Amino acid sequence: MRILVTGAAGFIGSHYVRTLLDDGYPGCEGAEVTVVDKLTYAGSTANLPMDHPRLTFVVGDICDGPMLARVMAGHEAVVHFAAESHVDRSIDGPLAFMRTNVEGTQSVLTAAKAAGVRTVVHVSTDEVYGSIGTGRWTEAEPVAPNSPYAASKAASDLVALAYWRTHGLDVRITRCSNNYGPYQHVEKLIPRFVTNLLSGEPVPLYGEGVNVREWLHVDDHCRAVHLVLTNGRAGEVYNVGGGTELSNKEMTARLLDLCGADWRMVRHVEDRLGHDLRYAIDDSKIRSELGYAPRWSFDDGLSGVVRWYRENPGWWKPLLRTTR
Known part of the structure; x- marks a missing residue:
């Protein structure tokens, strides 16, 4: 099987590709993988096993239709991760989000259709539903995005x-x-x-930290994406949740504890413009139809992540200049 993965030099896409090349998804052992990535600030070849014999890496912009047409030929499936994804950046510079996320997706779909690709999985976000006070969004709810990023997705x-x-x-x-x-x-x-605390710097907490998010380990997310690729239905939307809902203040408390710090390291900063109060999704559809369930407990996953950043300063320290 030949699979083209867009945006796979980034966080989620690279995890998916590493697992795929490690034959971690049953039924796709030996798959050949083509990655198309623009290598913006958020992508790095250090996230991928670049010397793997089944990996082909193409530096390219998904808005480049002729390039995609050449690369897409001969692939059976496309998993489309490529996107601008940081809400704060979308508020300051929305045009890049509209170009990559909307025009880029159009370009990917056009090339896939022309190449006779069998299946395309488009990876999106719960932020398209907007904020919800109580209850959980199902896939049947209309989209009601509140940030430029969410609107572009x-x-x-x-x-x-x-x-x-x-x-x-x-x-x-x-x-x-x-x-x-x-x-x-x-x-x-x-x-x-985590990297602020490991560097002895305070952390910036928006407002009073009351905004609530549900947290999903990247490994569970990628397994869900692959389930949708191999067993999902055409034209369907599948919510993917992690089951752990925390306010930003509660998350901060956990990270302070894991990093051996206290609340003196927290600085309250002006809240984000249009900051959604709560996201919460109902993912019973993918659980009942495809047998998805998270494998990672949040406590194990979070402590493992803090340990990873503690042990890999050579990976993250060069990135600090892009954000601070």
Whole structure:
């Protein structure tokens, strides 16, 4: 099987590719993998086994249609991770998000259709649903994004579904809760707080830290994505949750404890513009239809992540200049 993976030099895509090349997904042993990645600030070849004999790496922009047309030929499946993903950056510079996330997805789908690709999995986010006070969003809820990032992902979801309805392209969408794990860029909450604390620097907590997120280990997320690729249904959306819901203040407390620090290392900063109060998704569909269930307990996963950053300063210290 030949699988093309976009954005796989980044955090989630690289985990998926490393596991795929390690034959970690039953039924896809021996798969040949092509990665297309622009290598922006959030992507690095250090995240991938570049000398693996079954890996082909192409430096390229997913908005480059002719390049994608050349590379896409001969692949049976596409897993589309490539995206601009940091909400703060989308507030300061939304145009890049609209280009990559919307135009880029259009380009990927166009190339997949022309190449006769069998299945495309479009990886999205729970942020497209907006904020919810109580209860949980199901896949049947309309999208109601509140940030430029979330709006660009919601738009890309609708483009993907349009290719299924109009052209019959087998497109499947996943919408995940907040991911965490090794190799995550230091601009995101958990790695930023961990690397700050390991460096003896205070951590910036938005407002009073009351915003609530559900946390999902990257390994569980990637297993869910692969389940959707191999067993999902065309034209369907699948929520993927981790089952652990924490306020940012509660998350901060856990990270302080794991890093041997206290609340004197916390600095309350002005809240993010339009900061969604709570995300929460109902992922019973992927559990009942595809047999998905998280394998990682949050306590084990989080302590493992802190340990990884503690043991790999050579990976994250060069990234600090992109965020601080």
